[in-house]
Amino acid sequence: EVQLVQSGAEVRKPGESLRISCQASGYSFTSYWIGWVRQMPGKGLEWMGIIYSYPGETDIRYSPSFEDQVSISTDNSINTAYLQLSSLKASDSGIYYCARGYGGNSFFDYWGQGTLVTVSS
Amino acid sequence: DIQMTQSPSSLSASVGDRVTITCRASQYTGTFLNWYQQEPGKAPKLLIHGASNLQSGVPSRFSGSGSGTYFTLTISSVQPEDSATYYCQQSYNAAWTFGQGSKVEIK
Numbered sequence: 630e631v632q633l634v635q636s637g638a639e640v641r642k643p644g645e646s647l648r649i650s651c652q653a654s655g656y657s658f659t660s661y662w663i664g665w666v667r668q669m670p671g672k673g674l675e676w677m678g679i680i681y682s683y684p685g686e687t688d689i690r691y692s693p694s695f696e697d698q699v700s701i702s703t704d705n706s707i708n709t710a711y712l713q714l715s716s717l718k719a720s721d722s723g724i725y726y727c728a729r730g731y732g733g734n735s736f737f738d739y740w741g742q743g744t745l746v747t748v749s750s
Numbered sequence: 751d752i753q754m755t756q757s758p759s760s761l762s763a764s765v766g767d768r769v770t771i772t773c774r775a776s777q778y779t780g781t782f783l784n785w786y787q788q789e790p791g792k793a794p795k796l797l798i799h800g801a802s803n804l805q806s807g808v809p810s811r812f813s814g815s816g817s818g819t820y821f822t823l824t825i826s827s828v829q830p831e832d833s834a835t836y837y838c839q840q841s842y843n844a845a846w847t848f849g850q851g852s853k854v855e856i857k
Contacts, residue, residue: 664846666794673851674786674794674837690844693751726793734841736784738805740793 631655633663633727633741640747641717649744651710651727658703659683662730663710664737665701669723677701679730680710688733717748752777752840754849762855769825771852773838778818782842785814785823788851789834797836798823830856 636650651663664679678691682703689701698721700713710727725744728737753776763769773783781801786794796805798814801821811826825832833856838849 666848673835674788674839674848676839676846676848679846692845692847728794731799733844734782736796736799736839736841737786737794738796738799740795743793 631729631739633729633739635725635727635741635744638745638747640749642750643718643748645717645748646713646715647717647746649712649714649725649727649746651712651741653708653710653729656729658708659705662733662735663701663703664728664730665699665710665712666726666728666737667695667723668726668743669720672723677712677725679733681730681733690733714746717746719748719750722746722748751845752779752843752847754838754840754847756836756838756849756852758852759850760853760855762857763828764857765828765830767828769828769832769854771823771836771838771854773816773821773823773849775819775821775840775842777842779840779842781817782840783814783816783821784839784841785812786837786839787832787834788837794837825854828854828856832856 662681665677667675677695681688727741729739783801785798788794
């Protein structure tokens with residue numbers, strides 16, 4: 630069974646940084662992409678970026694809306710993807726989802742449970 | 751960025767009604783268009799990929815069509831469990847984008 634399990638809820642102060650993890654199981658981690666999606670409270674889905682990481686080959690794409698503030702990476706040895714957020718603002722509060730990408734120009738077929746991030750002074 | 755515009759933003763339907771949601775892209779996207787359903791408090795769920803391909807396990811009352819810049823999601827006979835927000839998403843571009851969502855309420 631394909632599963633994506635994300636790290637728990639986080640609280641940060643403005644200006645701080647944060648790393649969220651997404652551990653995959655039930656499939657070959659290096660054969661698929663992993664993407665990240667933000668959902669601000671009461672709002673829609675925002676595509677942040679996506680990564681494909683195979684031994685000797687990495688492809689990372691970012692949304693222009695997020696590329697200055699986020700960094701996506703993987704640790705293939707533990708089937709885990711990461712989303713690093715820097716210079717956090719209150720407006721970065723929301724739920725962050727990881728999802729499995731079937732290909733670089735495809736769709737998200739499995740999703741993590743979401744990680745709630747609260748940025749507050 | 752390719753902008754995705756959905757309409758309507760919200761609708762109310764009775765059980766058994768036929769419901770159609772449209773999604774327009776600001777540029778050509780071929781059939782790299784997907785639809786997701788998100789129930790309150792849950793992660794999104796893939797319904798349709800490649801504009802018209804029903805994801806495994808999704809009820810056959812859901813269907814998708816379109817190509818280029820105009821796409822539709824149709825629920826042939828809406829059920830109470832279809833109360834949710836629906837999103838289109840393009841993956842033609844290296845930077846994928848979602849529509850703003852269409853909320854379906856069941857009367």
